[in-house]
Amino acid sequence: MPRAAVVYQKDQPMKIEEVSLRPVAEHEVLVRVKACGVCHSDLSALNEFFACPTPVILGHEAAGIVEQVGSAVSRVAPGDSVVAAWSPACGQCRFCKRGRPHLCNLADDPISRAMDRVSAGGQTIAQFLGVGGFCEQTILADNAVVKIDPAMPLDRAALLGCAVITGYGAARYAAQVQEGDEVAVFGCGGIGLNIIQSARLQGASLIVAIDLDDAKLELARRFGATHTLRGDGADLHKALRGLTRERAGLDFAFDAVGNVEIARAGFLSIAKGGELVLVGLAHMKDKLSLSQIAAVTQEKVIRGTTNGSTDTWKTLPELIRLYQDRKLMLDELVTRTYPLDEVNQAMDDLRSGRNARGVIVME
Ligand SMILES: NC(=O)c1ccc[n+]([C@@H]2O[C@H](COP(=O)([O-])OP(=O)(O)OC[C@H]3O[C@@H](n4cnc5c(N)ncnc54)[C@H](O)[C@@H]3O)[C@@H](O)[C@H]2O)c1
Ligand SMILES: [Zn+2]
Ligand SMILES: [Zn+2]
Known part of the structure; x- marks a missing residue:
């Protein structure tokens, strides 16, 4: 059973424990999480800066390897390197159709569709922003997963999913x-x-x-x-x-x-x-x-601006090219990596402003 960092009570340390994942549904993907950055939005969910149900697994800046896919999934296959998209895109709503997938109706409340995938002790556990990346394995909707170049180191790729796409997009696509x-x-x-x-x-x-x-x-x-x-x-x-x-x-x-x-x-x-x-x-x-x-x-x-006002599926490859051409600084963003057991330390270090980014790295 995978281990996860679970928030049972706001403003209290997360508890590291084994959790169960239910079988993947037809439009879902099981991912072995290799790395997950710690973003201020995780801290804000813990602090009740904004509303978030408990118990919950935080972490939304995640990258890993696909282990299993549901019967209707065609975008990714087992073995693929992927980054989680906390801003999912359905491709069908008026915002997706007008080229503004970051405003997709699905992104209004991604957590509401991620309330029943994980459980422990008979209690279901929500996945923050539909990702729940502070867990060794996670189930993602197939419209919330992006296949990336397998050459990309996953502890760097994870950061693309929130800090980089948000900041890069804010200047390039929003402003x-x-x-x-x-x-x-x-x-x-x-x-x-x-x-x-x-x-x-x-x-x-x-x-x-x-x-x-x-x-x-x-x-x-x-x-x-x-x-x-x-x-x-x-x-x-x-x-x-x-x-x-x-x-x-x-x-x-x-x-x-x-x-x-x-x-x-x-x-x-x-x-x-x-x-x-x-x-x-x-x-x-x-x-x-x-x-x-x-x-x-x-x-x-x-x-x-949310998610850098951009299409995650188009922008992640653009960011990876910039990194590989040494134009985008990514290594310099990682101040420190932590094992999952030290996720509370990582959160404390974010709170005290010590890190550009702290990254949870899982074996
Ligand atoms: N719009 C989006 O899509 C989106 C996505 C991700 C994060 N966010 C939000 O962006 C914000 C930043 O996230 P982050 O992960 O970079 O946070 P962070 O904690 O890593 O960085 C915040 C920085 O602000 C500095 N700071 C704090 N108070 C300040 C002040 N009064 N004047 C100047 N600097 C000050 C801190 O020293 C720190 O360096 C958070 O509110 C987060 O929730 C928004
Ligand atoms: Zn974030
Ligand atoms: Zn949509």
Whole structure:
């Protein structure tokens, strides 16, 4: 029986225990999980920043090897290397049909279709975002699994499934940063560092990284930041505007923390016609308050983005090519790997901001 890290109670350590998986259904895939990154969204589910049922297995940035497929599965076969897609795409709904699969109706609530695949002691256990990657084996829907190049190391490939696709896509596909643009990225964790490297690849001329941690700012420079600022400085928006051409303001400000104060500072720091891009998830009770007049008269855009506003099936091969051509930094994202038994330590290290990414690696 596979071992899993199960959350029974919010804000309490996960319990490592053996679990049972039910047989795969016709449209499902059984995957031997080899690696799963630890994302701030896992911590937010544990913290009740947003609602998530318990008991639950967290982890949604996973890669592994297909072991078994249901009778109706044609996309993957046993032995394939795969990355889990926490944002599934049905190919049928109006969003999928209009080229916006990241907004697929299935992605509204992927956990609701993943409540009965795993159990322990007679109790069913949910899989966070339909993935439940902190488990040695997992069952995924066939529209939530992406076949990848078998040459790709799985402890690196895992990160593509959330941190990289989200950050890379936020700059390339959501904001569509252009050559010469001036951008700032608040928060230099797994998501923010990937926004920074995507802005670099897009040719942004000014990339300001903002964080509370000096080591993260140092890392941000390696990923492409041209300037760094501490997030606890006074009048951040004035400092940011001061760095831009004619002190006019930024073309894009990205919130990769998930904090309404940061979103406000971002809104104040963008130029006329600029965009505030919201990537981080604030507490579910937080409300964002901004000047409506400024938004109207200065044509400021406020944009949310999920899953990098992109098609996972098209973008993962693009990311793998960039990594293999040494244009995308991936190895540098992994601060530390942990065995499954140390998943609580990995979560503590994320909470304290120690890691760019911590990755759970399974034999
Ligand atoms: N939109 C999406 O599709 C999507 C996908 C994945 C994650 N997320 C969200 O993105 C956010 C970031 O995730 P992550 O995994 O990179 O988190 P992380 O914890 O790895 O990184 C957050 C960074 O923000 C910094 N920070 C905290 N407070 C700050 C402040 N006041 N000013 C400046 N920097 C500050 C921290 O030091 C840390 O480096 C989370 O809210 C997560 O839930 C969104
Ligand atoms: Zn994530
Ligand atoms: Zn769809």
